[in-house]
Amino acid sequence: MSWYDKTKHAVRFWLLRRLPACKQTVELISQSMERPLTLRERVLLKLHLWVCMWCQWYLEHLQLMRDALRVQKNENDEVEVSPTTRLSDEARARIRRSLTNNS
């Protein structure tokens, strides 16, 4: 490791020890998807992300999951969830009966 890398490493760990740890940070990351963070929270989060690649990826993955799940879906996409899940014959018959009785 070069002198520069060593210093960077040391600064990183020094900062990480003083900031809220990853466990608290991932909670904050999740909340940032639900509400606007306070200024203090935003600063602490930015600093933590600046020195912690893991939490950077965590944030990126949550965003990825949200984008993938919310993407304008073709109506049939979700059906893949469980190709074998079907309305049972009994349920189908019961619904048909209730439709006849109510018409």
Add this chain to the structure above:
Amino acid sequence: MSEPQGTAPHKSSDVSVWLERHGDYLFKYAVFRLRDKAAAEDAVQETFLAALKAYDKFEGRGSERTWLVGILKHKVTDHFRRMTRETPLEPTEGEGPEHAEFFTRTDGWDNHWNNEYAPIDWHATPAQLLERGDFWRVFSDCLSPLPQRTASAFTLREVDGLTSDEICKALGVTVNNLWVMLHRARLHLRNCIERNWFRKEPTKPQS
């Protein structure tokens, strides 16, 4: 019924055709959100009954399926409301696993990522995630170990895009409760998806 004779059989036969065409789809849609087959069957039945009653309002405009899904969404929310009234959230049910093992418990280096569970670079875009044919299956399998209410909260939030307020009302939980549920769900799901897709080493037994 007050309908003139002769029109009712035609309506109900139309709705019966819809049952054949869209019944399975609506059922899957409901199971995915309610995570309970019996409740999903009820919701589908209520949807078709409501469709029969409101038949005149539909008048063949737009897609039948979209219209039916619109009704089903309300039935799903109604179900949660009923369930909430009948069985308030018990403290014992909990919001889901805390996954304390994901984080270190070393003196002086507490609560940071445990190497084994630390996120890795996925090198993926949302489109690439979806292109994997098994995306929805993995997602659904990863949701299933979570408590039913937590899994439903996550689906309503991230798939259907409901607001925190709407979900709190439907599930009868406080906003702080909901945030804990969503956080636990995300922590669990992210790890599960990574373990199933992005890690090369043999998968560990599912928690």
